[in-house]
Amino acid sequence: MKQALLFPLLCTFAFTNAQQFNAKPAISAAADKIEQKVIEWRRDIHEHPELGNRETRTAALVAKHLQSLGMEVKTNVGITGVIGILKGGKPGPVIALRADMDGLPVTETTNVPFASKVKTTYNGRETGVMHACGHDSHVAILMGVAEILNGMKKDLKGTVKFIFQPAEEGSPKGEEGGAELMVKEGALDNPKVDVIFGLHINSQLEVGTITYRPGGFFAGVGDMKITVKGKPAHGAEPWSAVDPIVVSSQIVNNLQTIVSRNVNLTKNPAVVTIGAFHGGTRSNIISEQVEMLGTIRTLSDEDEKFVFSRVRQIVDKTAEAAGATATLELPYSMHYPVTFNNEELTAVMLPSLQKSAGKENVKLVPAETGAEDFSFFAQKVPGLYFYIGGLPKGKEPKTAAPHHTPEFFIDESGFKTGINAMTNLVVDYMNMKR
Numbered sequence: 001m002k003q004a005l006l007f008p009l010l011c012t013f014a015f016t017n018a019q020q021f022n023a024k025p026a027i028s029a030a031a032d033k034i035e036q037k038v039i040e041w042r043r044d045i046h047e048h049p050e051l052g053n054r055e056t057r058t059a060a061l062v063a064k065h066l067q068s069l070g071m072e073v074k075t076n077v078g079i080t081g082v083i084g085i086l087k088g089g090k091p092g093p094v095i096a097l098r099a100d101m102d103g104l105p106v107t108e109t110t111n112v113p114f115a116s117k118v119k120t121t122y123n124g125r126e127t128g129v130m131h132a133c134g135h136d137s138h139v140a141i142l143m144g145v146a147e148i149l150n151g152m153k154k155d156l157k158g159t160v161k162f163i164f165q166p167a168e169e170g171s172p173k174g175e176e177g178g179a180e181l182m183v184k185e186g187a188l189d190n191p192k193v194d195v196i197f198g199l200h201i202n203s204q205l206e207v208g209t210i211t212y213r214p215g216g217f218f219a220g221v222g223d224m225k226i227t228v229k230g231k232p233a234h235g236a237e238p239w240s241a242v243d244p245i246v247v248s249s250q251i252v253n254n255l256q257t258i259v260s261r262n263v264n265l266t267k268n269p270a271v272v273t274i275g276a277f278h279g280g281t282r283s284n285i286i287s288e289q290v291e292m293l294g295t296i297r298t299l300s301d302e303d304e305k306f307v308f309s310r311v312r313q314i315v316d317k318t319a320e321a322a323g324a325t326a327t328l329e330l331p332y333s334m335h336y337p338v339t340f341n342n343e344e345l346t347a348v349m350l351p352s353l354q355k356s357a358g359k360e361n362v363k364l365v366p367a368e369t370g371a372e373d374f375s376f377f378a379q380k381v382p383g384l385y386f387y388i389g390g391l392p393k394g395k396e397p398k399t400a401a402p403h404h405t406p407e408f409f410i411d412e413s414g415f416k417t418g419i420n421a422m423t424n425l426v427v428d429y430m431n432m433k434r
Contacts, residue, residue, distance in 0.1 A: 023427045024355055030148040031419040037147075038419065039412045042140035043114040049103030049129045049136070051120065052167030053177045055080045058101045058139060062164045065143050069150040071162075078182035079175075082164040085191070086149060088156025092430050096161040096188065096196040096381070097422055098179075098374060099135070099142035100168035106130040109406040123173075132408040134201040134390065139164060141199070141418040148423050157430040159191055168373050170223075170334040179376035188380055195345060196383045197425045198374045199418050201390040204397040207414035209389035210357045210421060211365040214346040217385060218339035219271070219297040220304050221371035222331040226251065226292040226315055228279075230324045235284035245279050247322045248290040252277070254314045255294075262310055263303065270307055271297035271369050296330075297369040299338055339375040342382035349384055352428045356421040357388075384425070388418045 041061075048057055059080045066073045066084035074083040080101070107128030108116045118129040131137075146162050163182065171177030176184075188196075205211060228248045233241030252274050263270045272294065279290030296311065298304040312328055319326035354362045365387075374385050390410040391400050401407035 023431075024424070026152075027148065027420060027423045027427065030151065031144075031416045031423070034144045034147060034419065035416055038140045038144040038415050041143055042136050042412065042415070045136040045139055046112075046131045047114040047116055049116050049118055049131045050101075051105065051122065051129060052102040052169055052171050053079045053175055055101045055166045059164065059166070062101075062139065062143065066146060066162065069147060071146070071150070077185050077187055078166060078179075079177055080166040081182050081187070083187060084146060084162040084164075086146070086153060086156070086160040086162070088158050088160070088430070089154035090157040092156070092158025093194040094159045094161060094191045095426050095429055096163055096193040096377070097142055097145060097426070098163040098165055098196060098198040098377060099138035100165045101135055101139050102167050102169050103129050103135065104132045104169055104404060106132040106404065106406055106408075108132070110409055112409075130406070130408070132405060133169070133403045134203070134408075134410055135168065137201045137390070137410055137412075137415065137418075138199065141415055141422065144415075144419050145422045145426075148419070149426060152427070156427075160426055161191070161193055163187055163196075163377075173333045179373040183376050183380060188377065193381050195429065196377045196381055197349075197422060198377075198383070198385045199388050199422065200372070200385070201410055201414060201418065202387045203390050203403060203408055203410055204400045205387055205389035206391045206393055206395075206397075207389045207411050208357055208361055208393070208417055210353050210362045210386055210417065212341070212346065212350075212353065212362070212384075212386040213365055213367055214341050214343040216299045216338045216367050217341050218372045218375070219299050219367070219369040220301070220336055220338040220375070222296050222304070222308065222335045223333055224294045224296065224311065224328060224330040225332040226294070226329075227327045228290045228292075228319055228324055229326070230286075230288060230322075232288040233286045235286055238286060241286040242323045243286050244290040244324055245287065247319055247324045247326075248277065248279065248292060250322065251315055251318045251326070252292070254318050255311065258307055258310045258314070263307065268299040268303050269297075269367075269369060270299075270303055271295070272307065272311065293332070297371065299367050299369075301338070336371045336373045337375040337379055339372045339385055340378050341384050342378070345382045345384050348432075349425055349429065352424045353386065353421055356424050357417050386421070388414055388421065390414045
């Protein structure tokens with residue numbers, strides 16, 4: 001993964017110890033004080049989720065809060081995005097903090113009193129809407145961090161830019177959105193951002209824990225649509241047809257050989273998944289067409305280029321061999337780069353994470369094949385992205401509902417770790433000797 005900007009001489013920076021340790025008790029006390037307010041914000045947002053590029057209510061809530069703190073506020077950045085600018089009392093760097101705002105087309109089945117009852121139409125189908133990935137938590141945490149840092153404004157050595165981003169889960173087909181559009185519309189400019197920090201709560205990571213990884217942390221992702229066209233016929237006479245269901249099944253099977261036989265798994269993992277398969281109307285009709293949707297995940301630009309090319313080759317040649325035709329749209333509706341944590345920035349800010357959760361609770365982890373469009377920000381400026389725990393203490397992670405599922409649940413006692421971490425990162429970075 002290439003970095004658009006390097007972070008020269010960062011390893012020569014050092015903390016001003018007195019400032020670092022004096023700030024810790026004040027930040028921790030402020031996090032304790034604001035915790036209940038953050039929980040209330042989160043529950044309100046959770047009960048009223050909105051899909052990508054439709055986060056008007058959430059954006060209005062955020063903008064109103066930032067304006068109440070006296071910040072300069074920009075709205076409708078990247079469609080529904082909100083940016084708040086907090087200028088400290090002393091000169092220094094510009095630090096961006098990012099939270100994503102969108103929910104998912106998932107019908108909630110939890111029994112919490114603030115469960116979502118929102119319904120909508122998505123891709124032509126009626127569905128519930130739910131914060132099934134924790135973005136409501138991210139928004140509430142960052143609103144709390146904004147209030148804490150605003151209370152320290154006269155002592156801040158620099159500027160903080162609070163970025164509340166829509167459509168992290170992807171924009172509707174045919175629309176731009178997310179971090180990519182916010183970058184295009186100048187979210188990292190005026191004032192120009194020096195570094196950016198972001199977090200993600202994890203339902204399968206115990207509360208009070210932080211995990212991180214320098215370099216490639218989350219995979220790059222591209223989704224795909226495959227349309228296979230054959231020749232229809234009566235189901236009793238398959239010899240008269242070119243059966244697109246058979247051809248599509250062969251394509252699915254052949255795609256599995258990319259990971260099992262083509263990718264060097266000793267270097268980087270990869271994923272090729274077909275998640276949707278649509279074709280046919282009844283048992284005795286061989287249909288004319290099948291449509292498939294899938295996702296590809298890789299952890300380097302080189303691997304992505306190779307896997308994309310193999311997918312194209314397999315789709316085209318498998319269809320051709322059967323006398324069918326196939327059209328591949330790759331990427332189809334989304335394409336995120338690898339989420340890359342600047343190694344030098346990660347190393348120098350690790351003490352901030354450790355004092356926020358306790359050194360024993362901050363853990364280095366392997367890269368994973370989930371994806372995050374925080375990557376677009378981290379392509380432009382040095383970035384650090386990390387997990388905080390949302391799993392109740394003592395609960396077995398394997399029994400917790402995964403992200404993007406109807407039973408997704410977050411223990412709100414984990415919010416303080418995020419509040420402390422984001423606030424400490426800002427204060428400590430500002431207090432570095434350069």
